[in-house]
Amino acid sequence: MPGSTILLQLATLFAAAFGAATVLPFQSEVVFVALQLAGDIAPVWLVLVASVGNVLGAVVNYVLGRWVEHFRGRRWFPVSTRQLARAQHWYARWGVWTLLLSWAPLGDAFTVVAGMMRTPAWLFLLLVTLAKTGRYAVLAWATAAAAG
Numbered sequence: 001m002p003g004s005t006i007l008l009q010l011a012t013l014f015a016a017a018f019g020a021a022t023v024l025p026f027q028s029e030v031v032f033v034a035l036q037l038a039g040d041i042a043p044v045w046l047v048l049v050a051s052v053g054n055v056l057g058a059v060v061n062y063v064l065g066r067w068v069e070h071f072r073g074r075r076w077f078p079v080s081t082r083q084l085a086r087a088q089h090w091y092a093r094w095g096v097w098t099l100l101l102s103w104a105p106l107g108d109a110f111t112v113v114a115g116m117m118r119t120p121a122w123l124f125l126l127l128v129t130l131a132k133t134g135r136y137a138v139l140a141w142a143t144a145a146a147a148g
């Protein structure tokens with residue numbers, strides 16, 4: 001059943017992209033490139049599904065950021081007060097434009113800080129969607145160029 005195979009492949013890509021945008025150790029690029037090279041799914045669908053998954057993962061980070069300060073000072077809290085203050089200062093200095101780097105390694109930390117800094121949700125979604133969709137579009141182009 002080719003249709004169900006394609007749905008499974010897209011679901012796998014979605015899950016990998018979602019996980020890659022959170023604190024989970026996922027790599028969506030490997031899945032994306034493998035599916036593109038297989039040639040069963042049009043690149044536009046790969047970009048769309050990966051982008052939606054990655055943006056939704058970033059939304060999880062944003063929501064976590066909105067609530068993370070309630071736990072500051074607890075022994076198990078993953079960052080020190082100094083690290084948290086530094087991240088907030090950096091974000092306050094460079095602003096929401098740091099979200100355009102949310103596609104980069106460690107860029108998902110910006111999505112957590114955006115929640116902490118109470119960035120408007122519409123602006124967060126706009127910038128993160130541009131960044132993450134742009135990354136997958138460039139990846140699709142690079143993969144097509146390398147494959148010839």
